[in-house]
Amino acid sequence: MRVLELFAGVGGMKIAYQMAFSDDKESTFEPIEILPAAITVYNTHSISKHRAKNIIGLKIHDVDNFDMWTMSPPCQPYTKQKSSKELDLDDKRSDCFMHLLTLLRGVSKRPTYIIVENVAPFYVRNGQGRMELLKVLKDLNYNISEYIINPKDSLNIPNSRNRYYLLARLNKTFDNEILQTNLPESKLKMEYSAFVRDYLLKNVPQECEITLSTKCKRGSLFDIVDLNSTSTMCFTKNYTKYAEGTGSVLKTSDQDIAAIFENHCVRKCEGDENCCLKQVGLRYFAPKEIANLMGFPDWFDFPASTTMKEQYRMIGNSINVSVVSSLIKHLLS
Ligand SMILES: C[S@@+](CC[C@H](N)C(=O)[O-])C[C@H]1O[C@@H](n2cnc3c(N)ncnc32)[C@H](O)[C@@H]1O
Structure with a gap:
């Protein structure tokens, strides 16, 4: 199988494929990714060494003759x-996706298999991006199956990441034409722990500590979980940059944090010596821990040359490989 891995990032699609077909040592992957830091991570788990490339610059011959396209x-x-206002196709950042759809119409050998991943609103809003995708795939005689899957609900993994997936193939129809909200029966038979504690590192980088000043200013906005929690929020690329809505933080002590925050509000102690938040044990999840929650294998890690900021950005942009490996298995079944 020759796989063209478009918007490759750190290589989640390739890892998901390899998890689905662990005996397959023959398949080759061509990652297309613009971000040098992501290609650096990708190259640490690839024999061939790749360079960053812009999809907008791709020509038909660059994308011709592949068996499978993966796209997120x-x-x-x-x-x-x-930084985004649901502009759909009027947002310049969708140009590369539209460019790929044009290239798909022009190739001499179409990929037999395609998988697309995106945020759930890509489907829910019924926007132009999805309409254009469906139109091109239907014109080219692809069979299509769509999903919205959350690993928390489908695999009991303690992380929420509600995402849209489209499977398309030329050779075989799918049983279900309506939107699916559960993984296919053929999903990989893997066991996942339902508890946050089983995804954590023994040694956490120093930078994961949350400073007193951040606890004081933003602490009440955090979604706080503990070792025994069975859920965490979706981690986004802005994790650690904004406190609200970008992912959960971990409570590392037995204190009643809600009561301490209430007290803090009343006392208005802003990071001074006697601040009641001083002893509160709270930390960020490390990038590797987020990767664990997103199903990345144990061997996956970030090279030391990438900064923590880059690591959070890249993993926040990536995919749940456990969900995707089951979908790829189904796509090729
Ligand atoms: C949603 S992320 C996909 C991440 C990937 N699936 C992974 O496992 O890490 C989108 C990726 O597309 C890359 N990207 C955005 N525009 C691009 C372009 N014009 N050419 C190549 N890559 C691009 C981004 O840098 C980002 O890594």
Whole structure:
């Protein structure tokens, strides 16, 4: 199998494929990724050494003759955040995805298999991006199956990451044409711990500590979990940059944190010597711990040349490989 891994990032799609077909040592992967730090991570688990490339510069011959395309295009055009306003195809960041759809129409040998991953609003909003994707795939005679899957619900993994997936193939129809919210029966038979404690590192980088000043200013906005929690919020690329809505933080002591924060509000002690938050044990999840929650294998790690900021950004942009490996298995079944 020759796989073209578009928007490759740190290589989640390749790892998911290899988890689905662990006996397959023949398949080759061509990652296309613009971010040098992501390619550096990718190269640590690849025999061939790849260079960063921009999808916009790809020509038909660059994408022709592959058996499979994997794509997780940037989600900003379909989400409402500070830097994105659900502009869909009017957002410049969707240009590369549209460029790929044009190339797909032009190749002499179409990929037999395609998998696309994106945020759930890509489907829910019924926007132009998805409409264009469906139109091209239907014109080219692909059979299609769509999913919205959360690893917390489908695999009992203690991390929420509700995502849209589209499977397309030329050779065989799918049983279900309506949107699926559960993994196919053929999913990989793997056991996952339901508890946060089983995904944690023994030695956590110093930078994961949350400073007193951050606890004072933003502590009440955090989603706080503990070792025995069975859920964490979706970790985004802005984790540690913003306190709210970017991922959970871990309580490392037995204190009643809610009561301490209440007291803190009343006393308004702002990081001074007697601040009641001084003894509160709270830390960020390490990038490797987030990777563990997202199903990455034990051997996966970030090279020392990448900064913590880059690591959070890259893992926050990546995929749940446990979910994707089951979907790839189904796609090729
Ligand atoms: C949603 S992330 C996908 C991450 C990937 N699936 C993984 O496992 O890490 C989108 C990726 O596309 C990359 N990207 C965005 N625009 C690109 C472009 N024009 N050319 C190549 N890569 C691009 C981003 O740097 C980012 O790594």
